[in-house]
Amino acid sequence: MAGRWDPCVSHRGAEIDGFVDDYFARPERRILLVGGAGFDPRSTTVARRLANTEGQIRGLFFQEERPKPTQTLIDRATTNGDVLRAAIPAHEMASVNIFGSDGAVVGGRNAVALIGRQDFAETTDVVVDISALSVGTAFPIIRYLVERSVRAPAEFNLHLFVTHDPALDGAITSVSSDAPGFVHGFRGGSTLDGSAGAAKLWLPQLASGRAGALGRLHSFVDPHDTCPILPFPTIDPRAGDRLAEEFLTEFESGWSVDTRNIVYADESDPLDLYRTILRLDDLRKPVFAEVGGSLMILSPLGSKVMALGALMAALERDLPVAYLEAIGYAFDGPAANEEAADMIHIWLEGDVYPQPRPALHNEGVAA
Structure with a gap:
């Protein structure tokens, strides 16, 4: 089946400069930049790059509030x-x-309410920078904007940016909550009666230090099979091997993973994981069609680049996204390394794509 974003207009590395200077600096562009204003040093990278174009830009920056942040993180967020x-x-x-107040995860719902109050009347382009936004906040925002764009294709172009720095990702430690659940807007068919007998395949994105969180998610999802996602190729050639060693106990006992079921995806290319998930979905549907159907559940806990690929697949096929929100973070690393960081741009919706396009699905129905 043809993918909605296959082919996809994307840029990375040195291509970004030419695209940004040529496209966003045009006088007719009215840009809304949506991003995070947190402690992550990458919070400011895209904003500073777009500001250099001297285009007409306004910003909406989310400050994610979690219980009892450390003073170090508060100071970093203030500076950013x-x-x-x-x-x-x-x-x-x-x-x-x-x-x-009751401990329930409400960030995604709150973020969608805030962006829904924005005036898009004069906006030609919406840019979402997910570099410093959590999955629980970024995914619902992007879903809202994509579905709005589908209803009114000429309203605005939708762009996604992410700044990729694996070393910085490794320096940020998250403290997960004890309540796994589905990301707001990404329950897919998981709660439908028609999916009760479906063969559940869980695709967790592995990340160092997240064994406990992924263990709780496994219990929550209770899948029939598990296909862990490992990064390959990677900037660090041994990164995938170290992750496999770290999760060896889960592979052999807790999750009963056959080594042939490990999914490999390019660490720096979200489209690679997007296409891989779609291929798996296409292969499973006819196999399980007569025995209750197939249900794939995603858990993007690793790099934001690979999470972006999971997001695109979840949007297109209405796949559930099981997630464990972080109640806090620890970070005492250096500032972002501008030379090591790799900026990636995905043109998600807009006039660059010919019509008609493969439809998005909502609970199995074309939206």
Whole structure:
């Protein structure tokens, strides 16, 4: 089956500069930049790059609020917020509570409510920078914008940016909550009666130090089979091997993973994982059609680049995304290494694509 984003307009590395300078600097462009204003040093990279074009840009920056952050993280977030304010003078800083008073995860719902109040009347392009946004916040925002774009294709172009720095990812440690669940807007067919007898395949994206979180997600999903996702090729050739060693106990006992069922995806190319997930979905549907159907469940806990590929597949096929929100982070690493960081751009929706396109699906129905 043809994919909605296959082919896909994308840029990375040195291609980004030419695209940004040629496209976003045009006088007719009215840009809304949506991003995170947190402690992550990559919070400011895309904003500063777009600001250099002297285009007409306004910003909406989410400040994700979690319980009892350390003073170090608060200071880093404050510094990054000052840089964002200077780079994009026309901006709004929006505070988003990730957890409700009862401990429920409400960040995605709150973020969608905030972006839904934006005025898109004069906006030609919406840019979402997921570099410093959590999956629980970024995925619902992008789903809202994609579905709005599908309803009114001429309203705006939708672009996704992410700044990829594996060394920085490794320096950030998250403290997961004890309540796994589905990301807001990404339950897919998991709660439908028609999927009760489906063969469940879980695709967890492995990340160092997240064995406990993935173990709780495995219990929550309770899959019939598990296909872990390992990065390959990678900047560090041994990264995938170290992850496999770290999760060896889960592979052999907890998850009963056959080594032939490991999924490999390019660490720096979200489209590689996107196409791989779609191929798996296409292969499984006819096999399980007569015995209750197939249900694939994604858990993107690793790099944001690979999470972006999982997001695109989840949007297109309405796949459930099981996730464990972080209640806190620890980070005492260096500032972002501009030379080591690799910026990636995906043109997700807009006038660059011919019509008609393969449809998005919502609970198995073309949206």
